[in-house]
Amino acid sequence: MGDKHRVRFEPVGIEIEVPEEQTVLRSAFEQGLMLMHGCKEGQCAACKSFVLDGDDIELDRYSTFALPDYEREEGFTLLCRAHVYEDVTIELLNFDEEMIRSGLPIQQAVAEVVSITPVTHDLRHLVLRLIEPAELMFFPGQYVDIAVPGTDVTRSFSMANTAGALEFVIKVYPGGVFSSFLDGRLAVGDRLELTGPYGVFTLRDAPDRDVVLVGGGAGLAPILALLRSMAERGIRRKGTFYYGARTRADLCFLDEIGALVARLPDFAFVPALSEDEWDGEVGFVTDVLKRFETDLRNADAYVCGPPPMVEAAMPVLESLGVPAKHIYYDKFTTTGGED
Numbered sequence: 001m002g003d004k005h006r007v008r009f010e011p012v013g014i015e016i017e018v019p020e021e022q023t024v025l026r027s028a029f030e031q032g033l034m035l036m037h038g039c040k041e042g043q044c045a046a047c048k049s050f051v052l053d054g055d056d057i058e059l060d061r062y063s064t065f066a067l068p069d070y071e072r073e074e075g076f077t078l079l080c081r082a083h084v085y086e087d088v089t090i091e092l093l094n095f096d097e098e099m100i101r102s103g104l105p106i107q108q109a110v111a112e113v114v115s116i117t118p119v120t121h122d123l124r125h126l127v128l129r130l131i132e133p134a135e136l137m138f139f140p141g142q143y144v145d146i147a148v149p150g151t152d153v154t155r156s157f158s159m160a161n162t163a164g165a166l167e168f169v170i171k172v173y174p175g176g177v178f179s180s181f182l183d184g185r186l187a188v189g190d191r192l193e194l195t196g197p198y199g200v201f202t203l204r205d206a207p208d209r210d211v212v213l214v215g216g217g218a219g220l221a222p223i224l225a226l227l228r229s230m231a232e233r234g235i236r237r238k239g240t241f242y243y244g245a246r247t248r249a250d251l252c253f254l255d256e257i258g259a260l261v262a263r264l265p266d267f268a269f270v271p272a273l274s275e276d277e278w279d280g281e282v283g284f285v286t287d288v289l290k291r292f293e294t295d296l297r298n299a300d301a302y303v304c305g306p307p308p309m310v311e312a313a314m315p316v317l318e319s320l321g322v323p324a325k326h327i328y329y330d331k332f333t334t335t336g337g338e339d
Contacts, residue, residue: 002019002020002021003019003020003085004017004018004019004020005017005018005020005084005085005086005087005088006018006087006088007024007027007084007087007088007089007090008087008088008089008090009035009089009090009091009092009100010052010089010090010091010092011091011092012092012095012097012100014033014100014101016028016031016033018084020083020084020085021083022083023060023079023080023081023082023083024079024080024082024083024084024090025037025040025047025079025080025082026080026106028079028103029103029105029106029198030105030106031105032103032104032105033100033101033103034099034100034102034103034104034200035047035079035092035095035100035103036092036094036095036096036099036200037079037080037198037199037200038330039080039156040080040156040198041062041080042059042060042061042062042063042066042067042078042080042081043062043063043065043066044066045065045066045067045078046094047078047079047080048066048067048071048076048077048078048079048093048094049076049077049078049079049090049091049092049093050075050076050077050090050091050093051075051076051077051088051089051090051091052075052089052090052091053087053088053089054084054086054087054088054089055086056084056085056086056088057077057082057083057084057085057088058082058083058085059072059077059078059081059082059083060081060083061081062078062081066078077090096200096204096325098204098205099200099202099204102139104137104138104139104197106195106196106197106198107133107136107137107195107196107197108193108194108195109130109131109132109133109136109144109193109194109195109196110130110131110132110191110192110193110194111128111129111130111131111166111191111192111194112128112129112131112189112190112191112192113126113127113128113186113187113188113189113190113191113192114127114128114129114165114188115127115188116182116186116187116188119169119252119253120249120250120251120252121249121250122171122172122173122250123169123170123171123172123217123218123220123250123252124169124170124172124182124183125167125168125169125252126157126167126168126169126170126182127165127166127167127168128165128166128167128168128192128194129165129166130165130166131191136166136194136196136197137197138159138196138197139197139202140159140161140162140202140203140222140225140226140228140229141158141159141199141201141202141203141222141223141225141226141229141302141330142158142159142196142197142198142199142201142202142222143156143157143158143159143196143197143198143199143201143222143330144156144157144159144166144194144195144196144197144198145194145195145196145198146178146192146193146194147192147193147194147195148177148178148181149181149190149192149193151177153177153178154195155177155178156198157170157218157221158199158201158218158219158221158222158225158304158330159197159221159222159225160220160221160222160224160225160228161225161228162225162228162229162232166194167221168221169218169220169221169224169252169253170182170218171217171218199222199330200328200330201222201302201304201328201329201330202226202328203226203229203230203235203302204300204328206300207235207236207237208298209237209298209299209300209326210237210238210239210296210298210299210300211230211237211238211239211240211267211299211300211302212239212240212242212289212293212296212299212300212301212302212317212322213226213227213239213240213241213242213301213302213303214242214243214244214285214286214289214301214302214303214304214305214309214313214317215241215242215243215244215285215303215304215305216243216244216245216285216305216306216309217245217305217306217309218305219303219304219305219306219309219310220243220252220253220304221304222302222304222330223241223243223302223304224253224256224257226302227241227257227260227261227264228260230260230264231260231263231264235264236264236265236266237264237266237267238266238267239264239266239267239268239299240267240268240269240270240292240293241257241261241267241268241269241270242270242271242272242285242288242289242292243257243269243270243271243272243285244271244272244274244284244285244286244288244305244309245271245272245273245274246273246274246275246276247273247275247276248273248276248278250273251271251273254271257269270288270292272284272285272287272288284312285309285313286309286312286313286316289313289316289317289320290316290320293320294320295320295321296317296320296321296322297321297322297323299321299322299326300322300326300327300328301313301317301322301326301327301328302328302329303317303327303328303329304329304330310329314327314329
């Protein structure tokens with residue numbers, strides 16, 4: 001075991017001790033601090049920060065798209081890759097102080113498969129029952145890492161539930177490591193190892209602000225968790241859920257979404273199809289968003305779906321008035337074209 005060093009986060013004034021063998025982000029997680037993050041693999045830049053003091057920092061392998069060489073030379077770092085070998089002070093560039101302090105410590109868990117149900121040609125509804133521990137504390141919208149048995153591979157999946165059995169909506173990719181396991185080998189009764197919770201895609205307590213949800217594909221899972229949570233808690237906020245799919249066959253959970261929205265006063269559901277004709281909205285979900293909305297200055301936006309959709313939605317939401325600090329998302333990256 002290596003030494004531990006003090007890491008101070010500004011401007012929030014929080015300090016933790018970080019072992020040399022552990023990344024700063026992982027150590028923060030284990031101590032209940034939920035720092036801004038995304039892929040946890042040095043690819044997405046969500047955890048990019050600036051080193052104010054101290055320079056004895058080494059980084060695990062990362063993408064120079066997330067941290068170009070010139071930025072590293074200027075003092076930027078990726079918390080998910082950073083190991084510190086002296087006391088350091090780090091400036092958080094993207095943070096939510098309320099979320100940081102409300103973080104839940106990361107846990108290891110074992111769960112048993114209850115069901116695996118195809119809900120479209122490439123989406124599976126996976127339900128797990130927790131074995132040890134019997135309960136996993138998380139905020140609706142967060143995710144866990146699931147290990148593929150017999151490998152060192154893990155994949156990140158958002159929970160669609162708010163309590164009880166864990167539910168996931170998982171997209172299968174041809175040749176994907178987890179996809180092949182899910183569709184080819186995983187069976188009811190099998191056990192899986194989980195680690196979590198992670199993620200900052202959770203509903204902020206802002207009763208005076210509207211809510212805009214933008215989703216696509218398996219990004220439905222955390223949004224479904226937010227809708228379920230809002231309905232259960234009786235939250236009364238004006239909002240709209242925009243969901244993008246290619247064809248009618250790619251839509252799922254429509255009955256439940258309709259029932260949830262019916263329980264939420266002044267809330268609407270707008271599905272859009274990009275490659276099919278029907279009575280509903282047609283086009284990319286971002287184009288539909290622009291047709292429906294004109295002023296979102298008083299809105300919080302939550303975006304989850306394929307990375308291209310997330311990238312396209314961000315500037316659209318900002319152009320409609322959503323402050324960048326009020327756009328929340330979990331950007332999952334793919335590994336070699338896999339899930």
